[in-house]
Amino acid sequence: MPELPEVETVLRGLRKRALGRRIVAVEVLHAGIIAGDADDFIARLEGRRTAGVQRKGKVLALELGGVAVEPVYLILRLGMTGQVTLQPVEAPLEPHTHVRIVFEGGKEELRFRDVRRFGRLRCSTREEFEALLKSLGPDAQQATEAEFLGAMRGRRGAIKSWLLNQQGVSGLGNIYADEALFEACIHPLAQPERVSAGSARRLYRAVRKVLKHAVNLQGTSFRDYIDIEGRPGNFLQRLKVYQKTGEPCPRCQSPIRRIVIAGRSSHFCPRCQRRPRHTAGTRRSPGRRS
Numbered sequence: 001m002p003e004l005p006e007v008e009t010v011l012r013g014l015r016k017r018a019l020g021r022r023i024v025a026v027e028v029l030h031a032g033i034i035a036g037d038a039d040d041f042i043a044r045l046e047g048r049r050t051a052g053v054q055r056k057g058k059v060l061a062l063e064l065g066g067v068a069v070e071p072v073y074l075i076l077r078l079g080m081t082g083q084v085t086l087q088p089v090e091a092p093l094e095p096h097t098h099v100r101i102v103f104e105g106g107k108e109e110l111r112f113r114d115v116r117r118f119g120r121l122r123c124s125t126r127e128e129f130e131a132l133l134k135s136l137g138p139d140a141q142q143a144t145e146a147e148f149l150g151a152m153r154g155r156r157g158a159i160k161s162w163l164l165n166q167q168g169v170s171g172l173g174n175i176y177a178d179e180a181l182f183e184a185c186i187h188p189l190a191q192p193e194r195v196s197a198g199s200a201r202r203l204y205r206a207v208r209k210v211l212k213h214a215v216n217l218q219g220t221s222f223r224d225y226i227d228i229e230g231r232p233g234n235f236l237q238r239l240k241v242y243q244k245t246g247e248p249c250p251r252c253q254s255p256i257r258r259i260v261i262a263g264r265s266s267h268f269c270p271r272c273q274r275r276p277r278h279t280a281g282t283r284r285s286p287g288r289r290s
């Protein structure tokens with residue numbers, strides 16, 4: 001599932017290749033991908049010019065300007081398997097391509113492809129877009145240490161769930177949450193409010209370090225993720241615990257374990273990430289890897 005580093009990589013691609021271009025045609029091949037009415041979506045996009053691109057957490061938006069009109073925002077949620085690519089108009093259409101946005105000149109188009117169809121495209125006003133941004137915690141890469149520690153204060157439940165819920169900080173998903181907790185030597189079931197000040201600061205630094213490294217390597221392609229040129233990310237080989245159940249910990253050689261927290265897999269080293277006395281509840285993990 002695309003997380004902050006993958007979405008940032010798509011953003012950088014769009015900034016480089018897709019700004020200042022006028023949209024001449026929009027085709028929706030699967031209306032279920034559009035939040036709201038598909039005809040209305042098309043009408044609001046056609047004739048607009050791409051003026052900027054923004055990201056907070058995993059939310060990505062293209063700002064679309066026009067002559068003497070308020071800008072609108074094309075919000076792209078990649079869901080589990082969403083791909084945004086810039087392609088020649090004549091390139092063969094791959095299965096599961098749901099939306100085509102053709103630029104002036106008729107040579108290139110943005111395509112949105114999504115096998116699992118959990119992604120969504122939405123056209124929003126500035127007010128709607130700002131309300132969406134406000135509903136998210138500070139971006140995990142840009143949060144200050146004070147914001148990060150402040151958001152942890154008083155939070156019970158598992159720290160892993162807190163990292164995933166997008167309200168404390170936004171941008172982390174299962175991959176980078178597991179990697180950051182390993183980096184900081186914190187058990188995924190620890191409770192944010194009970195983590196020591198030293199460990200909390202270590203987690204803050206670990207989140208930034210892991211994200212920065214992953215952005216530098218254009219993200220992780222576990223399943224479907226690719227950048228706008230169709231290239232996979234290069235962080236997969238750098239993962240230390242995510243999906244490494246049974247493999248030796250790179251620090252201490254203990255086998256990596258997997259538990260299920262709120263329905264999601266968590267991978268950790270039982271020796272480097274000691275289970276604290278007080279933890280959030282859990283249940284035994286089934287043997288299956290996921």
Ligand SMILES: [Zn+2]
Nearest residue numbers: 249252269272
């Ligand atoms: Zn270890």
